[in-house]
Amino acid sequence: MGKSKAELVIDNATEVVTCVSTADDSLGRIEHGVVAVANGRILATGTRSAVEQQTDLSGAEVVNAEGKIVAPGFVDCHTHLVFGRSRVKEYALKMTHSVADIEARGLKTGIPASIEMTREATEEELFSGAMDRLKRMLHYGTTTIESKSGYGISWPDEFKMLRVNQRLDQAQPMEVVSTFLGAHDFPPEIDRDDPRQRAAYIRELTEEMIPRVAEENLAEFCDIYCDVGYYTAEESATVLKGGMKHGLAPRIHTDAYANIGGCSLAAELPAISADHLNYPTPEEMHCMANAGVVGVVLPALDFAVAHPDPFKARPMLEAGMTLALGTNLNPGNWTESMQLVMQLACRNHGMSPEEAMLAATTGAAKAIQREQQIGCLAQDYKADIQIWDLPSFEDIIYRIGNNAVWMVIKNGNIVVRKPIS
Ligand SMILES: [Zn+2]
Incomplete structure (x- = not known):
């Protein structure tokens, strides 16, 4: 069976905060993580090599999240x-x-x-x-x-x-x-x-x-x-x-x-x-x-x-x-x-x-009885994603009153894209 083809890939993030709890990390964070998306859903998350093993990234639209934090909407x-x-x-x-x-x-x-x-x-x-x-x-x-x-x-x-x-x-x-x-x-x-x-x-x-x-x-x-x-x-x-x-x-x-x-x-x-x-x-x-x-x-x-x-x-x-x-x-x-x-x-x-x-x-x-569909970046969940222009996850609670959002993706579509300064 061929690998599933990604339509959108978020690459190069400082950290992907999946919110899928593991034994070591309640937020299931992936350093230098990648998120692959198709048909409005998450195809795969992981390091670049792990994602490449599961999905075909060729031809996908690439969002370069260098220096940024990726999280569920x-x-x-x-x-x-x-x-x-x-x-x-x-x-x-x-x-x-x-x-x-x-x-x-x-x-x-x-x-x-x-x-x-x-x-x-x-x-x-x-x-x-x-x-x-x-x-x-x-x-x-x-x-x-x-x-x-x-x-x-x-x-x-x-x-x-x-x-x-x-x-x-x-x-x-x-x-x-x-x-x-x-x-x-x-x-x-x-x-x-x-x-x-x-x-x-x-x-x-x-x-x-x-x-x-x-x-x-x-x-x-x-x-x-x-x-x-x-x-x-x-x-x-x-x-x-x-x-x-x-x-x-x-x-x-x-x-x-x-x-x-x-x-x-x-x-x-x-x-x-x-x-x-x-x-x-x-x-x-x-x-x-x-x-x-x-x-x-x-x-x-x-x-x-x-x-x-x-x-x-x-x-x-x-x-x-x-x-x-x-x-x-x-x-x-x-x-x-x-x-x-x-x-x-x-x-x-x-x-x-x-x-x-x-x-x-x-x-x-x-x-709201949607824990099987939204709230985390896990395979088959809706591709509802936000990308923060922040150096670390903790900055989200540190920078009081700030709006950290740089990009918002809903059902796999980019719906908010901040101008790059
Ligand atoms: Zn109320």
Whole structure:
């Protein structure tokens, strides 16, 4: 049998960071590595001679990565990419004022503000705003993104957001993975302290919205905000099981501000991921590790809200949990760079550069059930690759606020190419 023919070869890199863990190196780094690509997939990685043994490199387009670091594209597994408008005024005032002070000036804040602005926006406005952000995210090296609804909280507005997710996925190179988050909050029209009104909205979610989301293939995941002031663990169980009944895999926002049992529920279901995780108990960490629940942690959120109890990565890693990173891009936490998220994860939350890299790639891929397709540079995986203009891997967390990206390849196609200075 002849050798497979490469269409694209990345040659001469200082280091290829495959993110395929070996006994000696969790990142499976290859010095002076080569990556061969064909048909949108990785054909081979290794030293030049190893790759040449397996593949025919003649005639392939060559990218000379001399002096550069090659890595898998980032997977951003938790975003609220689609939203009505910026909340920059609120964020700026928060530097010196309390939320109560800001609201006393007649400015709505938080999720309710985003619900109002998203309901007011047309589908076209939502699409073009999100598209703008997506383009920049690609330039920061992200090649797959998850995007949640959850600023509609009524069927027409949730539908509008999910339609935008669908259109974005088709309209640009990145894959956009859609999550239904109709339970991000309760509708502002209802009295959330009235158990009957809460129950009525939860029925609407499980009996009307979720079946339609599933029928029209508008999302893969069903998510909920299980925290103090939002949904209880019991209500979360009802909604997430309702989603599972219709084939929507469960994810859960929980323990951002208090432990009300969301992590125990995540382990019980089990959920694909539990996100935020500022307050899980050691027992819950073990249960989530055993159940294979990915812990999605959001350093840029803890930074943007100056969280009083930032999440602690070490106990979760020591309990054996797989951690994933996400930007949590939303109007209250406008972050498009997974590089910045890694820098914060290391400096503020005790993750090593290697742990942060795995969380931004393989861990995040697992949080969106794509660990067999993306997140590492292994044979047959999608050729989603970024090349950094950096002298060493560790420079990615060292050069704070820098954009290291020199080239981005999605499905084997060069989609970002920086001018060579
Ligand atoms: Zn979120």
